[in-house]
Amino acid sequence: xxxxxxxxxxxxxxxxxxxxxxxDYFKCEFKISRNRNSKFGDYRPPFNGKGHxxxxxxxxxxxxxxxxxxxxxxxxxxxxxxxxxxxxxxTEWKNNFKKMMQPFFEKDIFPADIKHSITxxxxxxxxxxxxxxxxxxxxxxxxxxxxxxVTVDKIPLKALFKLKDGRVFRKDEKLxxxxxxxxxxxxxxxxxxxxxxxxxxxxxx
Numbered sequence: 001x002x003x004x005x006x007x008x009x010x011x012x013x014x015x016x017x018x019x020x021x022x023x024d025y026f027k028c029e030f031k032i033s034r035n036r037n038s039k040f041g042d043y044r045p046p047f048n049g050k051g052h053x054x055x056x057x058x059x060x061x062x063x064x065x066x067x068x069x070x071x072x073x074x075x076x077x078x079x080x081x082x083x084x085x086x087x088x089x090x091t092e093w094k095n096n097f098k099k100m101m102q103p104f105f106e107k108d109i110f111p112a113d114i115k116h117s118i119t120x121x122x123x124x125x126x127x128x129x130x131x132x133x134x135x136x137x138x139x140x141x142x143x144x145x146x147x148x149x150v151t152v153d154k155i156p157l158k159a160l161f162k163l164k165d166g167r168v169f170r171k172d173e174k175l176x177x178x179x180x181x182x183x184x185x186x187x188x189x190x191x192x193x194x195x196x197x198x199x200x201x202x203x204x205x
Contacts, residue, residue: 006032011069012062012109019066022073026080028052035059041068043075045083052076063114064139070100098122114138136195152179153194160184161198168201 003023007016010032023030033042033055041056054072056065074097078086086092101118104110110118117138124132155161155171161181162168169181169190178191192198 003030010056010058010060010062010065012066014107015062015066015104015109018103019069019073026052026073026076028054028073028076031055032058040064041072043072043079045076045079052079061139061142061144063110063142066104066109067114067118067135067139070097070104074100094122111142113141133195140195149197150200151195152181152192152198155198155200160201162201163198169198 004016004020007019011019019030022028029051031053035057036042039057040060041054044050044053046052054069054076056068056072060068074093075088077096077100078093081096082092101122105115114135117132117135121132121135150161152161152171157171157173159171160168161171168184169192170184171192172180172182172189174180175191178193181190181192182188183190
């Protein structure tokens with residue numbers, strides 16, 4: 001199947017031809033990956049005879065898939081220009097991300113709220129990576145609804161929740177940007193992002 005036709009299943013259709021051209025131009029292996037809770041996408045530079053490799057999670061909504069794709073291609077472009085001399089989300093990466101996002105802005109592919117969040121994100125030097133919460137939340141609004149799934153910041157303190165692997169946690173206090181949560185079986189403490197997706201256990205008593 002033509003790669004653009006495949007990409008149209010995951011991206012806003014008008015964005016697919018340009019991403020297809022990038023894959024060819026940069027001679028990049030582009031993989032649509034299984035869900036990874038820890039990250040939306042991944043870039044690996046050439047190594048051991050392999051070329052550039054990018055992977056993006058298959059289950060992202062089209063706008064999140066596109067933002068993640070541009071994010072990873074900006075890493076590739078920055079590596080080509082600077083190799084390991086540039087910081088992962090430093091000025092060079094930011095400039096490339098902005099430049100590579102521009103054609104999609106010109107095609108008016110993003111809804112206004114996502115475009116606004118991307119613009120704010122790019123103009124804010126403190127937002128050093130795509131853990132930018134306002135951008136993340138703007139993108140999440142376009143996800144298909146999932147029953148019983150909530151983010152950690154929406155759960156009351158001391159409430160219980162579980163992960164896909166079945167482990168049960170109690171939400172404890174907030175530490176700066178993350179929440180301390182105790183795994184009930186082992187009593188070990190873990191730190192959770194406020195936007196981590198979990199399943200609230202309805203009966204907490």
